[in-house]
Each structure stands twice: as C-alpha cells, then as structure tokens.
Amino acid sequence: xxxxxxxxxxxxxxxxxxxxxxxxxxxxxxxxxxxxxxxxxxxxxxxxxxxxxxxxxxxxxxxxxxxxxxxxxxxxxxxxxxxxxxxxxxxxxxxxxxxxxxxxxxxxxxxxxxxxxxxxxxxxxxxxxxxxxxxxxxxxxxxxxxxxxxxxxxxxxxxxxxxxxxxxxxxxxxxxxxxxxxxxxxxxxxxxxxxxxxxxxxxxxxxxxxxxxxxxxxxxxxxxxxxxxxxxxxxxxxxxxxxxxxxxxxxxxxxxxxxxxxxxxxxxxxxxxxxxxxxxxxxxxxxxxxxxxxxxxxxxxxxxxxxxxxxxxxxxxxxxxxxxxxxxxxxxxxxxxxxxxxxxxxxxxxxxxxxxxxxxxxxxxxxxxxxxxxxxxxxxxxxxxxxxxxxxxxxxxxxxxxxxxxxxxxxxxxxxxxxxxxxxxxxxxxxxxxxxxxxxxxxxxxxxxxxxxxxxxxxxxxxxxxxxxxxxxxxxxxxxxxxxxxxxxxxxxxxxxxxxxxxxxxxxxxxxxxxxxxxxxxxxxxxxxxxxxxxxxxxxxxxxxxxxxxxxxxxxxxxxxxxxxxxxxxxxxxxxxxxxxxxx
Numbered sequence: 001x002x003x004x005x006x007x008x009x010x011x012x013x014x015x016x017x018x019x020x021x022x023x024x025x026x027x028x029x030x031x032x033x034x035x036x037x038x039x040x041x042x043x044x045x046x047x048x049x050x051x052x053x054x055x056x057x058x059x060x061x062x063x064x065x066x067x068x069x070x071x072x073x074x075x076x077x078x079x080x081x082x083x084x085x086x087x088x089x090x091x092x093x094x095x096x097x098x099x100x101x102x103x104x105x106x107x108x109x110x111x112x113x114x115x116x117x118x119x120x121x122x123x124x125x126x127x128x129x130x131x132x133x134x135x136x137x138x139x140x141x142x143x144x145x146x147x148x149x150x151x152x153x154x155x156x157x158x159x160x161x162x163x164x165x166x167x168x169x170x171x172x173x174x175x176x177x178x179x180x181x182x183x184x185x186x187x188x189x190x191x192x193x194x195x196x197x198x199x200x201x202x203x204x205x206x207x208x209x210x211x212x213x214x215x216x217x218x219x220x221x222x223x224x225x226x227x228x229x230x231x232x233x234x235x236x237x238x239x240x241x242x243x244x245x246x247x248x249x250x251x252x253x254x255x256x257x258x259x260x261x262x263x264x265x266x267x268x269x270x271x272x273x274x275x276x277x278x279x280x281x282x283x284x285x286x287x288x289x290x291x292x293x294x295x296x297x298x299x300x301x302x303x304x305x306x307x308x309x310x311x312x313x314x315x316x317x318x319x320x321x322x323x324x325x326x327x328x329x330x331x332x333x334x335x336x337x338x339x340x341x342x343x344x345x346x347x348x349x350x351x352x353x354x355x356x357x358x359x360x361x362x363x364x365x366x367x368x369x370x371x372x373x374x375x376x377x378x379x380x381x382x383x384x385x386x387x388x389x390x391x392x393x394x395x396x397x398x399x400x401x402x403x404x405x406x407x408x409x410x411x412x413x414x415x416x417x418x419x420x421x422x423x424x425x426x427x428x429x430x431x432x433x434x435x436x437x438x439x440x441x442x443x444x445x446x447x448x449x450x451x452x453x454x455x456x457x458x459x460x461x462x463x464x465x466x467x468x469x470x471x472x473x474x475x476x477x478x479x480x481x482x483x484x485x486x487x488x489x490x491x492x493x494x495x496x497x498x499x500x501x502x503x504x505x506x507x508x509x510x511x512x513x514x515x516x517x518x519x520x521x522x523x524x525x526x527x528x529x530x531x532x533x534x535x536x537x538x539x540x541x542x543x544x545x546x547x548x549x550x551x552x553x554x555x556x557x558x559x560x561x562x563x564x565x566x567x568x569x570x571x572x573x574x575x576x577x578x579x580x581x582x583x584x
C-alpha cells in the first residue's frame with residue numbers, strides 16, 4: 001500500500017475502451033431512448049406521418065414502427081432495447097409497434113427526475129413491475145366479448161386505419177377476416193404466415209386487389225412450347241415433384257471407352273431414354289398439371305404440351321407447399337410408382353393475366369386452408385407498404401380470435417388505466433407514490449401524441465379526458481380522442497376496437513424494457529479489434545512506435561488513481577485502467 005493509503009489502479013481494459021457508470025450513465029441511456037422514440041413519434045395513429053428511409057439504392061416509405069426501427073440501424077447499445085420490444089410486439093400482435101416504443105420511452109422520461117435526485121433504481125424496478133401487472137389486470141377487467149364477426153371486422157379496420165391503405169378498409173378488412181377465419185376453422189391459426197400468401201403486382205389501382213380462396217403464384221420461367229399448353233382445367237389431377245425434368249450433360253468427370261461410333265450412340269440414346277421414362281411416368285399417372293420445384297426443360301415442356309398437360313418448373317418452395325396443402329397432393333422426389341394417392345385435385349385451374357404478369361390460380365380446392373391475397377398499386381413502395389399493412393391486419397385478427405375480447409382504442413384504455421393508477425398512488429405512502437404517479441402520467445403519451453399528430457390541441461383534449469375519467473370513473477372508461485371532430489368521444493361506440501391482447505402485451509413489453517434500461521449501471525464498449533502484434537509490442541514496451549516501458553505505465557496508473565481522477569481512462573497504447581469496484 002502506498003503512502004497515501006489509496007488502492008492502486010487495476011489495468012484490465014484495452015486502449016480505446018469506453019466505460020461509464022453511475023447516475024450520468026443511466027440518464028444518458030434514458031436520453032438515448034427518448035431520441036429513438038422521437039424518431040417514430042409522428043407515425044402514431046390514423047393521422048400519423050410516413051417516414052422515408054433510404055438504405056443504399058433501396059427506398060422504403062412506411063409508418064410501421066417495427067419496419068422503421070429495423071431500418072434505422074440504431075448503434076446505441078441501450079437504445080437497441082426499444083428495437084427489440086418493437087420487433088417482439090410485431091411478432092406477437094402485429095400492431096402497436098409504435099405505441100410500445102413511446103410507452104417505454106415515456107415511462108423512462110417521467111422517472112428521469114427521480115433518477116437525478118438519487119432514488120434507487122432497484123426500488124424503481126420493483127415498483128414498476130408491480131404497477132405494470134396492475135395495469136395489465138385492469139385491461140383484462142375492462143375487456144368485453146362482442147359478436148365475433150363484428151369484432152373481427154372492426155379490429156381489422158382499426159389496424160388498417162393508421163396505414164397507407166386506410167381509405168380502402170372496406171375492401172381489405174373483409175378480405176383479411178375471410179382468410180384468417182378459414183385458417184382458424186381448420187385449426188391452423190398459428191401457421192398464418194405459411195398458408196396465407198401475399199403477392200404484389202405493380203400497376204393498376206389498389207381497388208383491383210383481390211383474394212384467391214386457394215393458391216395463386218406468378219408464372220415461372222418457361223421454355224418454347226409453353227404457349228401451346230392447355231391453360232384451363234376443371235377438376236384436374238395435380239402432380240407435384242421435386243425432380244429435374246431436363247436433359248443435361250454429365251456433370252462428373254466420367255470417362256467412357258468405346259471401340260466404335262455405334263457404341264457412342266447407344267450412350268446418347270440411354271441418356272434420352274432416362275428423361276423419356278420420367279416423362280412417360282408423369283403422363284401415365286393421369287395427371288393434368290405437373291409442377292416441380294426444379295427446372296422443367298424445353299423437351300419436357302413440348303412433350304407435355306403435345307399431350308394436353310400443363311407444367312411449370314422452378315416453383316418456389318412456399319408456393320409448392322401451399323398447392324400441396326390445398327389440393328391434398330404429396331410432393332414426390334421420384335417419378336417411379338406414381339399412384340392416384342399422391343395426386344391432388346382442385347375444382348378449377350386457370351392461367352390468368354393480372355396486370356403485366358400471368359398468374360397460375362387454383363380455386364375450389366378440397367382444403368380451404370390456404371388463401372392468397374393479390375395486391376395492386378401504382379408504385380413498388382406503395383405496394384410494399386400495403387403488404388406490411390395487410391400483414392399487420394392479419395396478425396391483429398389472429399390475436400383477436402385467440403383472445404376473444406376487445407377494448408376501445410383512441411387512447412381510451414390508456415386514460416382509463418392512468419386514472420386508475422393515479423387514484424392508487426394516493427393510497428401509497430413514501431417514495432413509491434412518486435413512481436406510481438410517474439407511470440400513470442406516462443400512459444397519457446398515447447392520447448397526447450394522437451392529438452398532436454392530428455393537429456389538435458392536446459392540452460385541452462387531455463384536460464377534458466382527465467376530467468371525464470375522474471368524474472365518471474368506469475362509466476367513462478371508453479372515452480378517448482375523437483380524431484375526426486376534434487374533441488373527446490366514446491371510441492367503443494365509434495367502432496375503434498383493438499384486441500385486449502394488444503394492449504396487455506404493450507404494457508408488459510414497455511414495462512419490461514423500462515426495467516432493463518433502469519437496471520444498467522455501467523456500460524463498457526470495447527474498441528474494434530486491431531492487429532494483436534501491435535498490442536503485444538506496445539504493452540511490453542518493445543520497439544513499437546510511441547511505446548513506453550511497462551514500469552512507466554504502472555507509474556502513470558498509480559499517479560492517476562491516487563489523484564482521485566476519473567474512474568476510467570487511457571494510459572498508453574494498448575492499455576486502459578479502471579479503479580476497483582471495492583472502493584478507493
């Protein structure tokens with residue numbers, strides 16, 4: 001121990017390592033989360049604005065919170081937590097991705113003054129978790145179970161209301177509900193992304209979008225002879241293959257010794273006989289339509305066309321599986337022993353021109369499990385955003401069926417729970433009252449942002465909502481922001497419904513994210529990897545440019561540590577130091 005009685009510095013970190021801890025670090029993390037929330041704040045609600053994100057040559061126009069968060073490539077390690085909860089909300093519910101980010105950031109913002117005043121983050125985390133559970137329980141008690149058909153249509157319309165295609169709810173909402181309901185009836189609701197396909201065709205009007213109750217996929221690459229094929233069938237038999245029906249030269253370095261030209265001809269004839277045997281087996285099976293995941297060459301195409309069959313090669317794996325599911329066919333890896341048991345069927349097959357593309361469409365299938373939604377639109381960006389919107393609506397309808405209950409949107413639930421927690425806070429003594437009160441105020445960010453994005457006076461409307469909920473309590477639980485008229489209204493009567501799971505998942509995720517951020521008291525960011533030889537030379541003091549002896553480095557560490565300087569810093573090339581956690 002030195003004369004000053006101070007503990008020496010501990011050299012553990014490499015040059016360029018950035019470390020920070022304590023209250024300033026926690027406040028910095030909260031500020032980073034606020035900045036992330038500000039990036040998506042204006043996209044909330046039916047009057048939310050879109051963001052244009054350009055990444056290289058690709059341009060995306062969207063107001064979907066999860067899509068924007070993913071494209072922003074956020075570098076701050078703590079702020080990435082908000083990206084994670086946004087992705088989680090998108091996967092679990094499909095909607096509310098912006099809301100959950102705003103809630104988490106606002107909870108942290110309201111708690112920041114308490115952090116700066118020195119309140120223990122551990123105590124905050126315990127209280128927030130307890131309050132989050134109470135908020136979820138309150139939403140459960142508020143949820144109602146209306147008629148299912150009405151519930152699904154209104155939830156789908158509400159999900160589409162904040163999207164680019166909001167003016168076409170009457171077209172897409174029934175389309176989405178029909179597709180998900182069929183999937184639910186067959187007991188495969190969890191496989192929604194596998195059996196409901198969304199196809200995009202640029203050009204035309206968005207109102208030309210349609211739902212295929214079956215399978216539709218774009219015409220694959222075809223060879224000469226394709227146009228001679230039959231393009232329409234009634235009750236056809238469908239054969240699905242994972243076999244290449246193409247004549248190809250030998251790939252391997254095989255050596256064949258022959259004694260006469262006639263022997264060479266026999267080898268060529270054998271290769272042709274192999275492909276003809278495969279084609280004959282397909283025709284003899286009785287199939288009218290042959291689809292393969294692998295290429296179907298020009299010889300096979302012409303062969304099938306001459307015999308009145310339809311064929312398509314290079315069909316994508318997803319489309320082939322959907323056809324198999326819809327037609328009850330089995331995908332074969334060989335053409336040997338093809339029986340009726342492996343063939344599928346459908347009521348009608350046709351090749352139809354849709355815009356500039358041709359589509360192969362299977363309808364009236366024995367299995368009503370699969371559906372295909374074909375989207376039209378003027379630009380690629382518009383159709384891409386339409387696809388994201390329809391995906392969100394599909395996920396919302398799925399969650400609505402699973403939960404079986406709904407709550408009102410438009411900020412009504414948040415105001416009701418906020419009012420409930422505000423009254424709860426008055427019953428609590430000590431510092432916890434401040435934490436519960438901060439949480440209740442944070443919930444008001446949703447109605448406030450809805451007002452701001454719609455160009456309304458948020459202060460007046462929030463005051464009116466607080467007064468309404470405080471005076472009438474449960475009787476006014478569905479009062480939220482009236483975007484159309486500019487005021488407050490019963491949003492449940494207005495038909496703004498959301499699945500109760502959406503709100504409960506938002507509260508749970510936002511609470512958990514806030515707890516994760518509050519639990520971080522130190523951040524250590526390692527520098528990019530460099531040449532290890534350079535570090536070895538520098539640390540040993542052996543010949544590196546600008547290097548110094550190890551004894552001098554230790555002396556510097558002791559001097560800085562004893563002077564009561566910063567807890568971390570750089571000493572010399574390749575060396576950083578940190579004072580021990582134990583004190584000193």
